[in-house]
Amino acid sequence: GFDMLLASAPAMPEHGSVNGVAQAVLQELRSGDYPGAVADLANHWVPQVSSMAVGRSVDGVTSTAADVLRDHLAHRQRFTGARLLWSGHWTTFDGPDWWVTVVGPPRESAAEANHWCEVNGFAVDECFAKFVSSAAGISGTTVYRE
Numbered sequence: 001g002f003d004m005l006l007a008s009a010p011a012m013p014e015h016g017s018v019n020g021v022a023q024a025v026l027q028e029l030r031s032g033d034y035p036g037a038v039a040d041l042a043n044h045w046v047p048q049v050s051s052m053a054v055g056r057s058v059d060g061v062t063s064t065a066a067d068v069l070r071d072h073l074a075h076r077q078r079f080t081g082a083r084l085l086w087s088g089h090w091t092t093f094d095g096p097d098w099w100v101t102v103v104g105p106p107r108e109s110a111a112e113a114n115h116w117c118e119v120n121g122f123a124v125d126e127c128f129a130k131f132v133s134s135a136a137g138i139s140g141t142t143v144y145r146e
Contacts, residue, residue: 018066019054019064019065019066020065022064022065022066022068022069023054023065025069026065026068026069026072026084026099029072029084030084030085030086030089030099033083033084033085034085034089036083037083037085037132038134040104040105040106041083041102041104041106041132042132042133042134043131043132043133043135043136044106044107044108044131044132045106045107045108045109045110045112045113045129045130045131045132045143046102046103046104046106046107046113046129046130046132047102047103047107047113047114047116047117047120047122047127047128047129047130048100048101048102048127048128048129048130048142049075049079049082049101049102049103049117049122049126049127050071050072050075050099050100050101050126051087051098051099051100051101052067052068052071052098052099053095053097053098053099054068054097054099068099071101072084072099072101075101075103076101079103079120081103081104081105082101082102082103082104083101083102083103083104084099084100084101085099085100085101085102085132086098086099086100087099087100089134090132090133090134091133091134091135091136091137091138092130092131092132092133092136092137092138092141092142093138094138100130102130102132103116107129109129110129110131110143111129111143112129113128113129113130113143114127114128114129114143114145117129117145118145124144124145124146125144127145128142128143128144128145129142129143129144130142
């Protein structure tokens, strides 16, 4: 025979809520992606396919950590080079609390990054060239598609 285990009470989740768990996963992904991003993507152009901030409203919809994670994982599933950046780590983003999805490998120019967006069927406002750096300023580091 085998012993039966009975829970004496419901388990308390370590992170408290779905959004708490999502926030923890975002931080793990960011931390895991950061060393590679510094090594491979820094001071290069990449296609930026998403940027979201928890608690920020766009068109009347406020993003939760779960929304941000769902969005990032969809890109990560589709593109093996997808990486999660946190804007606070880099000097080329104008806000410190954005979760940004970019797709490597790095490109030599903004035109190449934008061409990738086009080839992969992104709408003009959904994907554009971003220069990722922790040394450069913000100016000239974003090139939108026409």
